[in-house]
Amino acid sequence: MSDPTHPSRFKIDSLVAGNISSEEASRIGEHLEGCESCRRAHDDVREAHAHFSNSVFRRTVGGVEQRIRRRSLILRWPVWGLTPALVAATLVLVLVHPQLEEPTLQIKGQANLRVFARRGEEVFPVENGTTLAAGDRVRFVVEPADLEYLLLVGVDGDGNASVFYPYQGKESARLSVSREGTTDIREPVLELPGSVVLDSARGPERLFAIFSREPVPSADVLDNLRAIAAADPDSIRTTAHLDLAATVQESIWWEKSQP
Numbered sequence: 326m327s328d329p330t331h332p333s334r335f336k337i338d339s340l341v342a343g344n345i346s347s348e349e350a351s352r353i354g355e356h357l358e359g360c361e362s363c364r365r366a367h368d369d370v371r372e373a374h375a376h377f378s379n380s381v382f383r384r385t386v387g388g389v390e391q392r393i394r395r396r397s398l399i400l401r402w403p404v405w406g407l408t409p410a411l412v413a414a415t416l417v418l419v420l421v422h423p424q425l426e427e428p429t430l431q432i433k434g435q436a437n438l439r440v441f442a443r444r445g446e447e448v449f450p451v452e453n454g455t456t457l458a459a460g461d462r463v464r465f466v467v468e469p470a471d472l473e474y475l476l477l478v479g480v481d482g483d484g485n486a487s488v489f490y491p492y493q494g495k496e497s498a499r500l501s502v503s504r505e506g507t508t509d510i511r512e513p514v515l516e517l518p519g520s521v522v523l524d525s526a527r528g529p530e531r532l533f534a535i536f537s538r539e540p541v542p543s544a545d546v547l548d549n550l551r552a553i554a555a556a557d558p559d560s561i562r563t564t565a566h567l568d569l570a571a572t573v574q575e576s577i578w579w580e581k582s583q584p
Contacts, residue, residue, distance in 0.1 A: 331363055332356060334370070341370045437468040438534040438575035443520075456580040459525040465490070465517045465534070472536040472573060473499055476543060477517070480550035482527035482558055482581065488543050489532075490517050496540040528581025529561045536573045 332340070332353045339345045340353050357364050440451040443462045451463065467475060474497035477490035491498035500515060523530075533550075535541055549567050553560045565576045 331360065334366065337363070337367050337370050341367070435468070436470045436472055436534075436536040436573045436575060438532075438577065439466040440464075440532065440577055441466070451577065451579055453577055454580060456582050457523055457528075457530075458582045459523050461523045462520045463523065464520045465532075467500075467515050467517065467534055467536075468513060469500055469515065469536055470573075472538060474537045474540055475500055476535040476537075476541050476546065477532065478535070478543065478546055478550060479530055479532040480554050480561060481530040482554065482561065484551055484554040485526055486547040486550035486554070488547070489521055492519070494543060496542050497535065497537060499540075523581070526581070527583070529558055529578050530581060531561045531564070531576060531578040533567060534575045535567070535569060536575075537571060539571070541569065541572060 336345070336349075336353060340350055345353075357367055441464055442449055442451050442455070442457055443464075444458070444460075451457070457463070465477060469475060475490060476488070476494070476497040478486065478488050480486045488494050531550075531553075533546075535546070546567065546569070553564050562578055566574050
């Protein structure tokens, strides 16, 4: 639990993105003047915003269509109209659920998950409780910190559990790296290939991004998800972590509109 006398990471994100009132911004600014740890957090967030807008976004958007056509999970589709303002704004939507970390799993930074949805020509970030509909296309952006493997799974209100990354995979996949000389370089922000088209299954639906240093088998995870769905819909809404050792997890859920 965070110290109520200090602004949360979410509030600091909102301050940097300019998404809080002037009164609250002034109050947090006064706190930063006298709090070294919060100033460091503020500097880290500001640096991350600048890096994402000036470096990652420019590299990512230009190559989205080519990468999706080459490595699409489900279907091929045109580049989404993501503007720098939209992507920067979603930085404040980074999920800040407490992370499940075993004592043996020490990471640098914080692993994160962001979800975007496309409905017709509209593209928007998905937050907890957002209402989506059958036919919406969703895609995923992750920040793995220094963790090498990712398993992206989901479960819907009908009890269907699926592996989205690696698509229908039996275990976590090693996240891609680029090569510079003899060194492997992993981008701090990775857009997963392809998109998922939502079907007519009932909501709510929940997504788990499971980061780890070693592959995690998907079979037991899927059984766990089905058990959550079998309980009741509220279990899907409220269960944000799975009992998995040596993993860091981020999760988000959305409602489904019914025709």
